[in-house]
Amino acid sequence: MPVILRPSQALRLWQQVCLSEVRGAMPDLTERQMAILLTIYLDPPPHTVRGLAEKLNVTKPVITRALDTMSGLKFVKRHRDASDRRNVLVRRTVEGALFVERFGDVVVARAAELSL
Amino acid sequence: MPVILRPSQALRLWQQVCLSEVRGAMPDLTERQMAILLTIYLDPPPHTVRGLAEKLNVTKPVITRALDTMSGLKFVKRHRDASDRRNVLVRRTVEGALFVERFGDVVVARAAELSL
DNA sequence: AAAGATCGTTTCGGCCCCGTATCTTTGCCG
């Protein structure tokens, strides 16, 4: 069940969502942070720094820093892997789930408003 | 003709588009810059600094700086208003139109890939 | 023409992100 979307609708949707986020007072995540957060909440665990770095095609420090920031926001939690202590497993939080859920609702609402 | 989208589809779409942008080598615009650029290309002209600032609910320096950056990328052009020289009219460029068009195509493509 | 309002820009100090290189901890294997 692909979603059918014309380019003008896609652009208008993106604009409306960006405007909603910019106008609102929500914490301002960068595109990379957003990609990481959504991957953690949509793709099946476990999530490691290395795995995320490979999936996003960025270096490991990028992931570490993004996790620092999003840990500060309580959107994710770090957890040492017991079976291999070198690994850090990234886990979801209630606050992060709420943020992601709210964001999805914003996209759905703006999509429903499209008319063209 | 609203676009029907379920939350899980909306989030997956956003993730896939963010991943496409992060992985690619395209110039990295902030959420604010994206909102400004899309507004310039989707909403009818004329576009002024003050008008954009009000529409995004941000201060004027935010707009000035974003226009500086996007002018450097050739995505927009500044143009003094002849009838009131205090105003700056923001105009579109070929490069900007190409960038916006390509971005819309990315969103459409990722939407078409959704399955859930 | 002088005073005041409007528009966009600039300045300032501060913060966060970037990429590269280096470091620490941990696991692996001879």
Next chain:
DNA sequence: CGGCAAAGATACGGGGCCGAAACGATCTTT
């Protein structure tokens, strides 16, 4: 054990964006 590899974090210099305030240029009003 000792050396090496792997995972993640940290250090460093650089650059961009931030909000608030001050600035110069241009209308508008009186």
